[in-house]
Amino acid sequence: MDKPITPPFVLGAPSAVVLPTNPPNVSMLRQFCECYFDLSGLILCPVLGSIILLFIPNSRIRLIRFIGLCVSLLTFLYSLVLWMQFDSSTAEFQFVGTIRWLPHENINLYMGLDGISLFFVVLTTFLIPICILVGWSSIESYGKEYVIVFLICEFLMIAVFCMLDLLLFYVFFESVLIPMFITIGVWGSRRRKIRAAYQFFLYTLLGSVFMLLAILLIFFQTGTTDLQILLTTEFSERRQIFLWIAFFASFSVKVPMVPVHIWLPEAHVEAPTAGSVILAGILLKLGTYGFLRFSIPMFPEATLCFTPFIYTLSAIAILYTSLTTLRQIDLKKIIAYSSVAHMNFVTIGMFSLNIQGIGGSILLMLSHGLVSSALFLCVGVLYDRHKTRLVKYYGGLVSTMPNFSTIFLFFTLANMSLPGTSSFVGEFLIFVGAFQINSLVATLAALGMILGAAYSLWLYNRAVLGNVKPNFLHKFSDPNGREVTIFLPLIVGGATVELPKKWPKNKMV
Amino acid sequence: MAVTEFLLFILTATLGGMFLCGANDLTTIFVSLECLSLCSYLLSGYTKRDVRSNEAIMKYLLMGGTSSSILAYGLSWLYGLSGGEIELQEIANGLINTQMYNSPGIWIALLSITTCGKKTVIPTWAKTSLLPKIQLNSIKVKQKKGGGIPLFDSNSPTPVVAFISVISKVAASALATRIFDIIFYFSLNEWHLLLEILAILSMILGNLIAITQTSIKRMLAYSSIGQIGYILIGIIDRDSNNGYASMITYMLLYIFMNLGTFACIVLFSLRTGTDNIQDYAGLYMKDPFSALSLSLCLLSLGGIPPLAGFFGKLYLFWCGWQAGSYLLVSIGLFMSVISIYYYLKIIKLLMTERNKEITPYVQNYRLSSSISKNSIEFSMIVCVMASTLLGIVMNPIVAIAQDTLF
Numbered sequence: 005m006d007k008p009i010t011p012p013f014v015l016g017a018p019s020a021v022v023l024p025t026n027p028p029n030v031s032m033l034r035q036f037c038e039c040y041f042d043l044s045g046l047i048l049c050p051v052l053g054s055i056i057l058l059f060i061p062n063s064r065i066r067l068i069r070f071i072g073l074c075v076s077l078l079t080f081l082y083s084l085v086l087w088m089q090f091d092s093s094t095a096e097f098q099f100v101g102t103i104r105w106l107p108h109e110n111i112n113l114y115m116g117l118d119g120i121s122l123f124f125v126v127l128t129t130f131l132i133p134i135c136i137l138v139g140w141s142s143i144e145s146y147g148k149e150y151v152i153v154f155l156i157c158e159f160l161m162i163a164v165f166c167m168l169d170l171l172l173f174y175v176f177f178e179s180v181l182i183p184m185f186i187t188i189g190v191w192g193s194r195r196r197k198i199r200a201a202y203q204f205f206l207y208t209l210l211g212s213v214f215m216l217l218a219i220l221l222i223f224f225q226t227g228t229t230d231l232q233i234l235l236t237t238e239f240s241e242r243r244q245i246f247l248w249i250a251f252f253a254s255f256s257v258k259v260p261m262v263p264v265h266i267w268l269p270e271a272h273v274e275a276p277t278a279g280s281v282i283l284a285g286i287l288l289k290l291g292t293y294g295f296l297r298f299s300i301p302m303f304p305e306a307t308l309c310f311t312p313f314i315y316t317l318s319a320i321a322i323l324y325t326s327l328t329t330l331r332q333i334d335l336k337k338i339i340a341y342s343s344v345a346h347m348n349f350v351t352i353g354m355f356s357l358n359i360q361g362i363g364g365s366i367l368l369m370l371s372h373g374l375v376s377s378a379l380f381l382c383v384g385v386l387y388d389r390h391k392t393r394l395v396k397y398y399g400g401l402v403s404t405m406p407n408f409s410t411i412f413l414f415f416t417l418a419n420m421s422l423p424g425t426s427s428f429v430g431e432f433l434i435f436v437g438a439f440q441i442n443s444l445v446a447t448l449a450a451l452g453m454i455l456g457a458a459y460s461l462w463l464y465n466r467a468v469l470g471n472v473k474p475n476f477l478h479k480f481s482d483p484n485g486r487e488v489t490i491f492l493p494l495i496v497g498g499a500t501v502e503l504p505k506k507w508p509k510n511k512m513v
Numbered sequence: 514m515a516v517t518e519f520l521l522f523i524l525t526a527t528l529g530g531m532f533l534c535g536a537n538d539l540t541t542i543f544v545s546l547e548c549l550s551l552c553s554y555l556l557s558g559y560t561k562r563d564v565r566s567n568e569a570i571m572k573y574l575l576m577g578g579t580s581s582s583i584l585a586y587g588l589s590w591l592y593g594l595s596g597g598e599i600e601l602q603e604i605a606n607g608l609i610n611t612q613m614y615n616s617p618g619i620w621i622a623l624l625s626i627t628t629c630g631k632k633t634v635i636p637t638w639a640k641t642s643l644l645p646k647i648q649l650n651s652i653k654v655k656q657k658k659g660g661g662i663p664l665f666d667s668n669s670p671t672p673v674v675a676f677i678s679v680i681s682k683v684a685a686s687a688l689a690t691r692i693f694d695i696i697f698y699f700s701l702n703e704w705h706l707l708l709e710i711l712a713i714l715s716m717i718l719g720n721l722i723a724i725t726q727t728s729i730k731r732m733l734a735y736s737s738i739g740q741i742g743y744i745l746i747g748i749i750d751r752d753s754n755n756g757y758a759s760m761i762t763y764m765l766l767y768i769f770m771n772l773g774t775f776a777c778i779v780l781f782s783l784r785t786g787t788d789n790i791q792d793y794a795g796l797y798m799k800d801p802f803s804a805l806s807l808s809l810c811l812l813s814l815g816g817i818p819p820l821a822g823f824f825g826k827l828y829l830f831w832c833g834w835q836a837g838s839y840l841l842v843s844i845g846l847f848m849s850v851i852s853i854y855y856y857l858k859i860i861k862l863l864m865t866e867r868n869k870e871i872t873p874y875v876q877n878y879r880l881s882s883s884i885s886k887n888s889i890e891f892s893m894i895v896c897v898m899a900s901t902l903l904g905i906v907m908n909p910i911v912a913i914a915q916d917t918l919f
Contacts, residue, residue: 106908109831146801175818182817189864190797198861209817209853213846216827220834220842 043099043115046086046125047162049079050132054155057148065147069140072151076133076158083129090122097168097232105172110228114169120296120366121165124289127373128165130497131285132158134490135278138381141486142277142388143191150191154278157183161286165293170219170229173298177254177290178212181205184287187279188271193387200267200274207267211254218250234302241305248306251299258291259351262321265344272340273393277384280336284343284376289369292350296362300354307355311441314355318348319448326455330462335383335393338463339376342419345452346372346427352449353434361437368430371497375418375427378494382412385487386467390477395463400472404480409468411483411491420460421453426497519559523676526552530680534687538600539588542688546584549684550577556673587625591696594622601695608699623697623704671782674730675775678737679768682744686764689748690757708749713844716742720848724855729778729790732855733771736814739852740767743845747829750836758914759832763825765910766813766903770822773810773896777803780889794862803890804863806897811860813900815853824904828911 053075060068090098097116104112117125135154143150160180167173181204188201223229226237239247257264268288272280300307322345329341346368353365385408386401387393402409418425421432431453439446483491529548536542554577558570592599595607697704719738726732744763750756780803781796782788797804813822826849833842903910 106911108908108911175823178817179819182812189861198864202857202861205857206854210850213850216830217843217846220831223831224834 043086043101043117043166046079046082046129047115047159047166049082050075050155050159050162053078054152054159057152057155060148062148068148068151069136072136072155073133075155076129076136079158079162080126080129080133083126086117087122087126090117090119092119095119100168109223110230111169111171112230113167113172114230115163115166116168117166120293123366123370124165124286124293125162127289127370128158128161128286130493131281131373131377134377134381134493135281137486137490138278138281138384139191139276142384146190153183153186154282157187157282161282161290164290168231170222170231170234170298172229173231173294174212174215174219177294178209180287180290181208184271184279184283187282188275191276191279192274193276196270196274200270204267204271207264208254208257211257211264214250215254218247221247231298237302239303241309244303244306245309248299248303248310251294251303252310255291255294255299256317258288258294259347260288260291260344261317261348261351262324262344265321265325268344269337269340272343272380273334273336277380277387280340280380280384281377284340284380285373288343288347289373292347292354292365292369295351296354296366300357307357311355311357314351315438315442315445318352318355319445319452321345321348322352322449322452323455326452326459329459330455333394333396335386335395335398335463335467336380338395338459339379339383339419342456342459343372343376345456346376349431349434349449349452352438352445353430356434356437356441358437358440360433361441364430364433364435364437366430368427368434371418371426371430374494374497375415375425378411378415378491379419381487381490381494382408382415385483389479389481392476395466397473397476398467399470401468401480403472405482407482407488411488411495412468413464414495416460416464420457519556522552522556522559526556526676526680530684533684536688536691537602539592539604540599542692543581543585543588546688547581549680550581553577553677553681556677559673583625587622590622590625601691604696605698608696620703623707626692671730671775671779671788674734675772675779678734679771682737682741683764683768686744686748686760690760693748694751705749708745709838709841712742712745712749712841714742715739715745716844716848720851720855724851726855727790729788729793729859732790733774733778736852736855737771739848740771740814742848743826743829746833746838746841746845749838749841750832755828755832755911755915756836757918758911759825759828761914761918762907762910763829766821766825766900769896769899769903770810770813773893773900774807774814776889776893776896777807777810780893781807783889790859790862793859796863803893806893808860808863809897809901811856815856816849817853819904821900821902821904821907824907828907 053072056075057068057071060071062068086099095118097118100114100116102112102114106112132154136151139147139150139154157180160176160183164173164176164180167176185201185205188204189198192200219229221243222234222239225239225243226234228234257267260268268283272283275283325341325344325348329338329345332338332341350365350368350372353361353368355361383393386398390397401412418427421427421430435446435450438449526549529545529550529552532541532545533549536545554570554574557573558566560566591604594611595604596611598604598607693704693708715738719735719740719742723732723735723739726735744760744767747756747760747763750759778788781793785792796807809820813820816822816826818824826845830842830845833845
């Protein structure tokens with residue numbers, strides 16, 4: 005069975021497949037799966053959708069939202085097809101495509117997926133339709149721009165995860181800031197939103213300047229920014245240390261690590277619900293993905309040198325943020341701080357540099373993407389109804405919103421990594437991995453897990469159980485059909501403990 | 514006020530600038546520089562009813578005259594040292610023949626040309642401080658008059674500021690390239706040192722002073738001083754490291770970014786009559802289109818990916834790093850972040866919603882649809898498109914720039 009040679013940039017169309025000796029009643033599905041899909045279609049789909057939306061006048065808002073939803077669902081299906089076609093027996097990059105951009109300096113748009121990025125891409129395309137659904141009725145102003153901004157954000161995020169060229173990774177990594185800045189600034193809910201957006205932008209940018217310097221240095225040493233070539237270059241140890249620190253400056257703000265975590269609670273509190281979902285679900289993963297994809301493979305000696313540093317910072321972060329969470333009174337801030345704690349679990353696991361640690365960190369990243377987003381959606385449901393996020397006004401929701409309480413319970417238990425949820429698998433593997441390297445850090449991190457149970461359950465206790473507070477809230481309504489539809493896929497994802505058989509086995513280099 | 518003379522001055526200034534870019538001997542340099550300068554003086558004094566405008570043209574003329582005479586003095590040194598040659602290449606040959614290329618005379622010539630160059634390359638403090646004042650005063654004049662006013666009335670200083678800032682930079686950079694590369698070929702270290710000091714000073718001072726400004730035009734003027742610092746890095750790096758190509762590319766992108774920002778400012782001041790930064794608050798509510806254009810142009814000036822300004826700066830710092838000017842590139846990167854701070858301040862203001870911050874200017878914002886505004890909107894659209902999308906087509910631009918140099 006031959007595939008005709010196709011140019012690398014086939015615009016999303018499956019290339020023709022020649023099956024010379026097949027029986028006439030071959031199933032459509034098998035034929036469909038034989039086609040070779042391309043990454044370019046995945047990346048271009050949201051862009052084309054947003055361009056189409058630009059031309060529809062503002063008055064037809066339902067049509068705009070519908071088209072936006074369809075485009076994002078189409079992108080999701082496309083990524084699922086890519087997942088099905090993914091060959092999990094090799095550790096190489098697949099679906100590789102190149103677009104020549106600057107031939108002189110050898111910088112090209114070099115895209116490819118491997119086992120790690122595949123799941124992040126699927127996570128991204130999974131969360132964006134949810135975000136568009138969330139803004140269906142709660143966004144009164146600039147509805148068209150809302151959908152367009154999210155589609156452009158989706159395009160940029162998929163590009164970040166697919167990009168195998170260092171400079172272009174950096175370009176897209178920083179470009180994600182602009183749509184997020186717009187989302188927080190325009191549709192944010194409170195008066196301090198501009199300040200939050202501003203802080204978010206400046207913090208991230210300060211770190212990224214160092215990374216740009218490091219990329220220039222790398223380019224001048226090796227003459228290329230192609231990741232696959234850079235993975236095989238030898239940097240001297242001193243240079244590795246400098247480059248690692250520069251990359252760390254940029255990634256640590258995104259993770260976020262203490263002490264540059266301050267932007268996260270502010271940004272989450274001020275952002276609209278869908279903005280928080282994207283922020284927690286995907287943007288936080290960009291930092292740790294950067295560590296996994298660039299810092300650790302390219303600078304191994306420096307990584308070994310700085311592992312105690314990362315462990316210290318992460319352990320401090322976990323304990324500090326978990327303790328801080330206990331004192332918070334704003335629902336979103338609680339979940340934001342718990343996000344910080346979870347991402348620092350991820351860095352502990354990642355820098356243990358063994359198979360359990362890294363596998364656990366990727367699992368925890370994915371499950372955190374689902375669970376944190378779901379928690380923010382729960383808070384969004386409450387906020388849509390009562391316009392307040394302070395915990396003291398809520399109580400006894402179980403008697404008035406029982407379905408919501410069930411869903412909220414499920415995600416609270418997942419947040420504290422109860423065995424049976426996907427985050428437990430991730431955290432357990434992280435502890436196993438970290439314990440082999442440094443048992444003290446693993447113990448401290450496990451302490452953090454206990455604190456996680458403390459704040460999650462206490463929040464649930466205060467908000468949902470107990471007596472209804474009639475002084476503050478008068479009208480209650482259980483989540484309607486649209487909202488339950490948003491939660492269902494997340495429940496399915498969060499409850500998955502056994503991942504499907506196509507989990508790539510040997511993708512760790 | 515007659516529009517004819519305004520157009521005449523602008524066209525003649527452009528003509529002078531173009532000749533300056535192509536000048537190959539001392540007389541042409543001097544004559545075209547004078548042509549450009551004289552027209553600039555006259556443009557800055559265009560609103561002659563206004564006292565401030567007259568003050569501006571007086572100061573500009575005196576300073577310009579002084580620096581022109583210093584330039585003539587320096588050029589005469591070159592004439593003498595080379596043994597009576599006028600053409601640039603012949604001067605270089607003449608300097609070799611008379612063995613004078615290491616003499617103190619060269620130093621004198623270099624210093625005087627640089628002093629004159631300071632006047633054109635770095636928009637002087639006289640221009641930056643006076644022209645915004647002109648704008649402020651002439652705005653008050655306009656408000657008293659009221660009624661339908663043609664475009665080129667008391668608001669002409671803003672387009673004039675835009676025009677002068679861009680054209681003087683482009684022409685002076687071309688001139689600097691030519692002079693420093695051809696004539697002062699042998700005094701490489703000296704003029705490197707001079708230009709490095711100038712670049713560092715421009716970048717640091719321009720960006721730091723811009724933080725404290727309250728008038729948007731003044732802030733833009735100081736930030737353009739910072740931008741010139743980056744461009745000087747390109748000149749320092751010379752041809753072998755694609756320094757000049759990066760400078761030309763950045764100049765092209767800078768024209769679009771700068772003119773785009775000025776177009777938005779002109780539009781805003783035509784509609785509200787103010788150029789105080791605090792008065793821009795809440796513009797997004799009333800006029801999202803011009804707020805978005807202003808944001809995009811400012812972000813591009815700051816160098817945020819994926820806009821064009823990022824790629825221009827990237828290429829500049831690239832060439833700088835390759836040429837070994839590590840200090841300059843580090844300072845440039847750091848100052849870029851600082852410049853983003855004050856650009857973001859404006860963007861932050863544009864999006865605010867709190868009512869007590871929004872001044873009466875924006876609250877009474879009228880979106881009029883008279884014909885005279887459409888040309889500004891068109892140029893704004895063109896500049897915004899160029900400053901966002903040109904980054905993608907960097908490769909052909911850079912290739913053209915590299916091919917057309919020495």
